[in-house]
Amino acid sequence: LRTGTGVSEFRTFWVGRLPVSAEKEPNSEFKSPQPIELNTTVQGVIENEDQDFFVVTLKKGQRVTAEIEGMRLAGAMFDPYLAILDENRFELTAADDTALLKQDTVVSIVAPKDGKYVIQVRDSSFGGSGDAHYRLHVGTFPRPRVAYPLGGPAGEAVAVKFLGDAAGPFSQTFKLPAKADPHFELYAEQDGQAPPSGNPFRVSEFPNVLEAEPNDSIKTATTYTGPLPVAFNGIISEQPSETPAVAASAAPAKAGDPKVSASASTAIGGDSDFFKFKAQKGQVLEINVFARRLRTPLDPVLTVYGPTGSQIATNDDTGGPDAYVRLAVPADGEYALRVRDHLKGGSDLHAYRVEITPVAPSISLIIPQYTPQYSQERQAVTVHKGNKYATLMRIQRTDVPGGPVKIECPQLPAGVTMRVENVEPGVDTVPVLFEATETAKVVGGLVELKATHADPKVTGVASSFRQVTELVTNGNQASFYTVPTDKMALAVAEPTPYKLSIVRPKVPLVQGGEMKLKVVAERLRNFNGPIVARLLFKPPGIEGVGQVEIPAGKTEAEYVINASDNAPLKTWQLVLVGSADPGNGTNWVSSDYCPLEVAAPFLTGKIANATVEQGNPVKITADLDAKTKWAGKATIELVGLPSGGEAKVKEITADDKKIEFEVTTLKSTPAAVHNGLFLKVTVTQNGEPIQHAVARGGQLRVDAPLGKDGKPIKPTTPVAATPAKSAKPKTDKAAK
DSSP states (O other), rough: EEEEEOOOOOOOOOOOOOOOOOOOOSSSSSSSSEESSSSEEEEEEOOOEEEEEEEEOTTTTTTEEEEEESSSTSSSOOOOEEEEEEEEEEEEESOBBBBTTSOOOHHHHHSSSEEEEEEEEEESSSSSOTOOOOEEEEOOOOOEEEESSHHHHHHHOOOOOEEOOOOOOOOEEEEESOOOTOOOOOOOOOBOOSSSSEEEEESSSSSSOOOSSSSSTTOOOEEOOOOOEEEEEOOOOOOOTOHHHHHHHHHHHHHTTTOOTTTTTOOOOEEEEEEEEEEEETOOOEEEEESGGGOOOOOEEEEEEETTEEEEEEESSSSSSSSSSEEOOOOOEEEEEEETTTTTTTTTOEEEEEEEEEEOOOEEEOOOOOOOTTTTTTEEEEETTTEEEEEEEHHHHHSOOOSOEEEOOOOTTTTEEEEEOOOOOOOEEEEEEEEETTOOOSSSEEEOOOEESSSSOOOOOOOOOOOEEEEEETEEEEEEEEEESSSEEEEEEEEEEEEEEOOSSSOOETOOOOOEEEEEEEOTTTTOOEEEESOOOTTTTTOOOOOEOTTTTTTTEEEEEEEEEOSSSEEEEEOOOOOOSSSSSOOOEOOOOEEEEEEOOOOEEEEEOOEEEOOOOOOEEEEEESSSSOOOOOOEEEEEOOTOBBOEEEEEEEEEOOEEEEEOOTSSSSSEEEEEEEEEEEEEEEEEEEEEEEEEEEEEEEOOOOOOTSSBBOOOOOOOOOOOSSOOOOOOHHHH
């Protein structure tokens, strides 16, 4: 939702096929359920320990399904449970989670007789709250759990068999979209009715191959002799070598076909499906098993065999229960793969799809998560009129030739510009700067982002933007409910009363050195509140404080940064983001880009190790080597001395080759080997300091003075008080 001040958090909005009615209390007792019509969506709330009961009237043989949207509404941590009961309160079916709907669920029956049937809704652990909203779809519509095959070629007509419906399997032919779509869904239809949600179905640019049983060994494998890519489709059945009609083909159901039970998903079997394909030496293939991602109960294990029949690769889980293998083909020949369930289970719902595709170069873009456990912090771009806003963009290269990457946004609103440097090799995150003119209109929308190789000769690189929004989190575990989007939300907002800038340094930041960036706020329209600023992007080898605050009524602050000894030598573009509340919530702005040069140290040095007795002076010397000449004098300080050790700050020129420090110690200076001495050198150029930390690793050994016996004198310690005499004298043995 776009407003005059920015963009709201991402939320889902649900549109259904059925008329909507409201839950009406009291309906929390089985004896007094709320009557509802069939083919209705009921909108309700489950309060803590609440239960809602609804009653429908059915004829014998009539199918009824109840599907709920609870977790998917993302209003609260609500894990719904459904049950269908008869008039005598006998439970006919019940479900908590389902493979198709994850934490949401669905139940179906075919009425065994005429009568009233009660649908129960509650939280699976009898929780609930005022935010635990749900949409309960109750009707006679079909509700298959799986579509087989799980995908098909783009632009073709494909016969699909729907499995897991309470009334049995049925078939339907679909004309698929002309372009590949990995997030397509099929909606089954029967008697003019369709379910509330679709069945996932992958639309690809390559052919389908359906398993032909028996194929439970390499010898009997379903064989494909055509070119790659290809998709293999099958079902891990209850028992090995079983040949259900559905596993053999996707032909329409015939009279006498066995009914498919929605609950037949936990039977233990040992079925394995084998496929053969040809590959050539040098090919790099991705072998991807889709099962859980297409909402089937199968937990697939993938094994790949070479031309001699020996196993060459295997995988169970990769980024989830599904399996994946990246195969560098070692030799020309015929290869085989096997799919089985992790627990050797199987059923007529354990469908899968194996896609074998040559590795293709791709670049993906994403806005990284700024705040742990909250994925929506600053995921949208809000740029205020006459101001700037910056966000990070993370780039993932897959099999892309070396070289910089270019990011573009072709759909920016009028008056908005985007600036971003090409992303250099070895860098995976870059700041992207947006700016709106003062006359830009307050508008917004979803925009596309594209990434291309900066070298126009590099072609065929796929680009995508993918933002995964966590709507219901689960602590440190995987989120319960996420929604992916392929476009970025961007809006122009009304002006905000402050701007930020970084005063451009006139000197470089040297490796091993430190710099104080000057941050300046321009306050407008009498805004005097505090402003928090932080570096959006820290280049490799650059570190800084977490954030600085420009206090209320002030306009400046210092932001301290430092460079490691091996920070890359180049010029980076720094940008600060700031947040403040001018009275309408937190507004974010950014500075312009500020070039920062990382340079080599002007000089190097080496400290000679020294030894001193506690309380005595010592001279510590260091060799100096100026790599870059400077005019005038620089200050040099010996840093890292132990407690009680002191040395005066001195001055040097670029021609000095040696420096000597007179160090004083105290009798209380700890007797030990003190490592970590170094030189802090400040060279002034263009009126600004360049701070160095050089000659690291110097050592000063402090010894305790020796006594007449030649042994170190131990420090004086207080004498313990004489203990009071015991009332009972100790025996000689005890005294000893």
